[in-house]
Amino acid sequence: MSDFFNILLRLFVYLVLFSIFASEVPPPRFLEVIIMDIVQSFLFSIGRCPLSLYEQRIMCIIVKHAGIYRLDKKLKSQLYKWDVNNDDIKITLSVRDVLGDDNKHYERVLSACLSLMSRQFSVCDPDSGNWFATPIIYNVLHHSRTGLIQFFVSAKLMAAIVDFRKGYRQYSLDVALNLPSPFAVRFYILMAKSASPLVYSIDELKAMFGMEDKYTQTADFIKKVILPAQKVLDDAAVSSFNFERIKTGTKVTALKFYPVRRDKKSENQLAAKISTSIFLDKDLQLYLMRVAGFSLKELSAHKVLLAEFAKINEAMAILADICNRAAKRGRTKGWIISAIRSELDSFRRASV
Numbered sequence: 527m528s529d530f531f532n533i534l535l536r537l538f539v540y541l542v543l544f545s546i547f548a549s550e551v552p553p554p555r556f557l558e559v560i561i562m563d564i565v566q567s568f569l570f571s572i573g574r575c576p577l578s579l580y581e582q583r584i585m586c587i588i589v590k591h592a593g594i595y596r597l598d599k600k601l602k603s604q605l606y607k608w609d610v611n612n613d614d615i616k617i618t619l620s621v622r623d624v625l626g627d628d629n630k631h632y633e634r635v636l637s638a639c640l641s642l643m644s645r646q647f648s649v650c651d652p653d654s655g656n657w658f659a660t661p662i663i664y665n666v667l668h669h670s671r672t673g674l675i676q677f678f679v680s681a682k683l684m685a686a687i688v689d690f691r692k693g694y695r696q697y698s699l700d701v702a703l704n705l706p707s708p709f710a711v712r713f714y715i716l717m718a719k720s721a722s723p724l725v726y727s728i729d730e731l732k733a734m735f736g737m738e739d740k741y742t743q744t745a746d747f748i749k750k751v752i753l754p755a756q757k758v759l760d761d762a763a764v765s766s767f768n769f770e771r772i773k774t775g776t777k778v779t780a781l782k783f784y785p786v787r788r789d790k791k792s793e794n795q796l797a798a799k800i801s802t803s804i805f806l807d808k809d810l811q812l813y814l815m816r817v818a819g820f821s822l823k824e825l826s827a828h829k830v831l832l833a834e835f836a837k838i839n840e841a842m843a844i845l846a847d848i849c850n851r852a853a854k855r856g857r858t859k860g861w862i863i864s865a866i867r868s869e870l871d872s873f874r875r876a877s878v
Contacts, residue, residue: 564590568693570686571715575645575662576736580638582708583624585662588679590699591617592687615684617663618676623703632673639666639675647683658682691807691836695720701764709735709751710758713783718765720785725772727780744778752781807836810845818849818862828863835870844869 566589577585624635642662660680667676697718705711712735716724732738732747741747752769759766765787772780806825810832814820825832835841848865851857 564593564699565694565696566687567689571695574733577708579708580634582711583703586702587619592684614678614681616678621673707758709755713755717767717785724783810836835866838873
């Protein structure tokens, strides 16, 4: 009976999602609870773009919609598809969702939309050299007396948000929308549910926040940007960070950030929320399915392992050798997974 109920519940959610795709009405509030944790690519998380608080909140809502639209299997292929005008995505959001507790100043959200129209997203195909650029949002329409704003987002931008080949960040939309500082939001996204330290040069950090021409003294940059963001996250009791200064000679040239996690979910639990077909490297996934006979369900059980293995430069050559040896010796799929794990362990030891 419980299985039957779960099937009905899933069908109901799918029908709601489908109605959202075909409608201009924003998602109902109960659905926001279902998808409260949202996921975006790591490269998108460290993108270089100065954003105001309301611009950052609008971007988080765009990421939420990208999470919904990644159910469309065609979306990921849009990243390097150049004629995407017909596939651009219309988003409708509530102004109150952007305002949070500051619910009287609609003009601030409208100004943030105008500002996002002037900001650009660009991507270059490393193989062909093709280059694509677009405003982050365009064709903005404020529906008078409805509290709704409608705009379009390039399908290529949405594809970049869910391109997890270089990793991903998962965070709570509710937390992100209620933090009072755009710098705190950026650091929260980077640190939420992260386990490994991150090192950024001072120049990289300034570029990330659009402050290349501000705070010529590194001490001022740390005092005005890094420390206040840390305090906001600590005061909110959400994922935060500690950091240490890295010096070249006597000059501070970089910062090393140590995530302070306030949840206990494992990396496998995080990966479980992302479709296997999107999470894994496409070439590795197809090879294991076509040559070694794995099903998508079987690969799903080893997503984190395979995603880490795919980061090795010669991963496909190593995988081909493993599968050839397995075929000659009559080995099982379990042997292939064990061999992949052994190769990954060897790579990690050699990298230390």
